[in-house]
Structure formats: structure tokens, C-alpha cells
Amino acid sequence: MTQTYKVGNVSIGEGMPKICAPLTGTNVDEILEECKMIRASAVDLVEWRVDFFDDALLTDRVLATLPKIKEVLEDLPLIFSFRTAEEGGEKKITDKQYVSLNKAVAVSGHVHIIDIELFRGKNVVEELVTAAKESQIYTIISNHDFNRTPEMEELIRRVTSAIELGGDFPKLAVMPQREEDLLTVLKASLQMKRTYPEQAIIMIAMGSLGMISRLSGEIFGSAITFASVRNASAPGQISVTDMKSILQLIHDAK
Numbered sequence: 001m002t003q004t005y006k007v008g009n010v011s012i013g014e015g016m017p018k019i020c021a022p023l024t025g026t027n028v029d030e031i032l033e034e035c036k037m038i039r040a041s042a043v044d045l046v047e048w049r050v051d052f053f054d055d056a057l058l059t060d061r062v063l064a065t066l067p068k069i070k071e072v073l074e075d076l077p078l079i080f081s082f083r084t085a086e087e088g089g090e091k092k093i094t095d096k097q098y099v100s101l102n103k104a105v106a107v108s109g110h111v112h113i114i115d116i117e118l119f120r121g122k123n124v125v126e127e128l129v130t131a132a133k134e135s136q137i138y139t140i141i142s143n144h145d146f147n148r149t150p151e152m153e154e155l156i157r158r159v160t161s162a163i164e165l166g167g168d169f170p171k172l173a174v175m176p177q178r179e180e181d182l183l184t185v186l187k188a189s190l191q192m193k194r195t196y197p198e199q200a201i202i203m204i205a206m207g208s209l210g211m212i213s214r215l216s217g218e219i220f221g222s223a224i225t226f227a228s229v230r231n232a233s234a235p236g237q238i239s240v241t242d243m244k245s246i247l248q249l250i251h252d253a254k
């Protein structure tokens with residue numbers, strides 16, 4: 001039985017996968033406009049993809065923007081993600097900046113979850129997991145490959161490392177090149193769900209070929225799915241409205 005993580009008012013790890021919409025605005029006005037649209041939609045969580053923000057490398061500007069976002073989103077749980085250029089994000093950032101930005105955000109009290117990239121290395125990940133725990137917020141430990149899908153054993157190895165490093169939600173997003181890659185992701189997801197039944201895991205195959213993986217989380221064991229309200233933050237995301245009705249259909253059929 002998957003452990004349920006209570007993030008704000010949302011229970012992650014039970015029932016239908018929870019829908020998360022990304023904020024991809026480049027300035028405060030755009031971001032707040034997106035927040036309003038998201039607030040009026042059927043999302044469960046919001047991800048601030050801060051790497052889209054022009055001032056992402058200025059911690060003061062990021063910290064000043066967070067309360068404005070919270071004001072519009074009200075009680076919707078917020079994930080903070082700086083997706084680095086190495087993993088398909090918009091900007092480069094040094095390890096030092098990455099750690100200090102995420103730490104400042106963790107202690108700010110304005111976010112519920114921070115996303116830490118597995119490949120930033122053990123030291124960075126451990127330092128940020130500790131900081132998050134001290135601030136009583138959750139962590140996603142993530143890994144992305146926008147070009148290909150690694151072998152099944154490698155997918156399992158990455159998710160297992162994320163669990164061993166103390167992440168609350170291990171997350172993998174990879175790009176299938178052929179139909180078999182999609183099956184590999186679903187199979188890895190199911191295997192992880194069976195091996196770690198108490199763990200809420202997020203497994204995504206991106207692009208049009210991977211779309212099924214975004215819909216089938218309740219079957220194969222993926223606790224959060226990403227869908228868009230205005231702009232997609234990754235290939236293959238569908239609209240929140242379509243996502244909600246498909247997840248409901250699958251849920252009702254169970």
C-alpha cells in the first residue's frame with residue numbers, strides 16, 4: 001500500500017494521479033497571469049519552473065516573487081524546480097548557486113516541495129534533502145533525458161538512488177524513440193511500485209509516443225502527472241481539462 005503524502009490539502013500516493021501544471025512565465029506579470037488561469041482549473045499542484053523566469057539567478061527576485069504567486073494560488077501546493085540546461089531546462093547554473101537558491105526557497109516557507117536533480121551529485125542532493133527536512137518540506141529527486149530512454153536496469157538504478165538519497169518523490173522523465181521504450185518505462189514503473197509499495201514514484205515517457213504514460217499512473221504506479229493550462233513545460237503534456245477527464249475515466253473503470 002503506497003504511503004500517502006499529505007502536501008497541503010492534497011493526498012499524493014492514493015487514488016488518481018495528482019495533476020501538476022507548470023508556471024513557465026518569463027516575468028512576474030506573465031507568471032501571475034498563469035497563476036490565475038491555473039487557479040481556475042482542475043489542477044492539484046503547481047510547479048514553478050523558475051528556470052523560465054528571466055531573473056531566476058537573482059535569489060532576491062525569486063524570493064520576492066514567491067509570496068505573489070502564493071497569494072494567487074492560495075492553498076494550491078507549490079513545487080519549486082530549477083531545471084538545469086543539462087536536463088532540458090532553460091538556464092545554466094553553478095552547483096553553488098543551485099544549492100544557495102534552493103536553500104533560500106526551502107526556508108522561505110512559501111513552497112511545499114523542492115525538485116532536486118539527481119545528477120547534481122550526491123553532495124548537492126544530500127545537502128538539499130537535509131535543508132528541506134529542516135524546513136519541513138518535501139523533496140522530488142528527479143532525472144531527465146530529453147533524447148532517449150535508458151535501459152530498464154538503468155531506469156531502476158536511478159529511481160533506487162533517488163529513494164536511497166532520501167527523496168520523498170523520485171521522478172524520472174525520459175524520451176522514448178520507439179514503442180518498446182514506452183513499454184520499458186511502464187515496466188520499470190510497475191517494478192518500482194512492486195518493490196517499493198510504500199513509495200510514491202513519478203515516471204514519465206515524454207513526447208507524443210510517451211503520452212500514455214502520463215495517463216496510466218493509477219495502473220502502473222506514477223503518483224503525479226504534468227499537464228498544461230497555458231504553456232507546456234515538456235513535450236507530450238496535454239491540457240489539464242483533457243487530463244482530468246481521462247484520469248477520471250480510468251479511475252472509474254477500476
Ligand SMILES: O=C1C[C@@](O)(C(=O)O)C[C@@H](O)[C@@H]1O
Nearest residue numbers: 022081173204206226233234
Ligand atoms: O520533471 C518534470 C516533468 C516534465 O519534464 C514532463 O515531462 O512533464 C515537466 C517538467 O516541468 C517537470 O519538472
